[in-house]
Every structure is written in C-alpha cells, then in structure tokens.
C-alpha cells in the first residue's frame with residue numbers, strides 16, 4: 168500500500184473518531200435528552216420538570232456521591248425515565264454523567 172493511501176486512511180480514521188467524540192458530547196446529549204425535565208441548571212424548573220415533580224440535581228448527595236457506574240444504572244433504572252432515556256447506550260449515559268455531576272456541584 169502506498170504512502171498516500173495510508174495517509175488518506177489515517178485521515179478517514181481521524182474524521183471518524185472526531186465524529187464519534189462529537190456524537191458523545193455530554194452537554195449536547197444532556198440538552199437533547201434531559202433538559203426538558205431537568206432544566207439547563209439541573210434544578211428541574213421547566214414546565215415538564217415541575218409537572219413531573221423533578222427534584223433538583225443541584226447539591227443532590229445521591230448524584231455527588233455515586234460513582235459513574237452507579238449513576239448510569241440509576242438513570243437507566245429510574246421508574247420515571249421513559250424509553251428515550253432508557254434506550255440510551257452505556258457510552259451515552261457515561262458521557263452525561265460528568266454533566267450532571269457538574270450541575271450537582273461536584274468539583
């Protein structure tokens with residue numbers, strides 16, 4: 168295989184990784200899948216959040232103290248969470264964990 172072909176393949180791999188990283192942008196996922204109920208700030212003060220009695224994530228010890236693994240499980244198994252959340256992949260939920268940790272106030 169020529170050098171040129173190799174470079175082209177590497178370029179393709181880099182582009183692929185970049186797009187995967189983009190797809191797993193935690194902030195974007197949070198906006199897309201969680202904001203409706205939990206709100207930009209995590210306080211759950213959106214119309215849907217209020218009507219569903221969403222608790223504020225801010226300062227929530229459960230979010231602050233849980234490991235990433237425990238949080239992924241908690242999000243997936245929460246009875247209030249429906250299909251769009253339950254069907255997210257582990258990777259997607261793992262990408263969202265730092266976002267909710269940050270909203271909770273973790274350093």
Ligand code: HEC
Nearest residue numbers: 200201204219220221222227229230242245247252263267
């Ligand atoms: C349809 C509304 C809705 C959506 C969408 C939603 N949630 Fe929730 N979530 C709730 C409700 C209701 C609860 C249960 C009440 C509570 O604990 O606030 C909850 C609970 C939680 C909890 C548990 C808090 C605790 O202390 O036990 C976490 C963490 C959480 N959600 C994270 C997420 C994340 C991350 C997403 C996006 C991937 C998401 N939620 C999407 C409504 C929603």
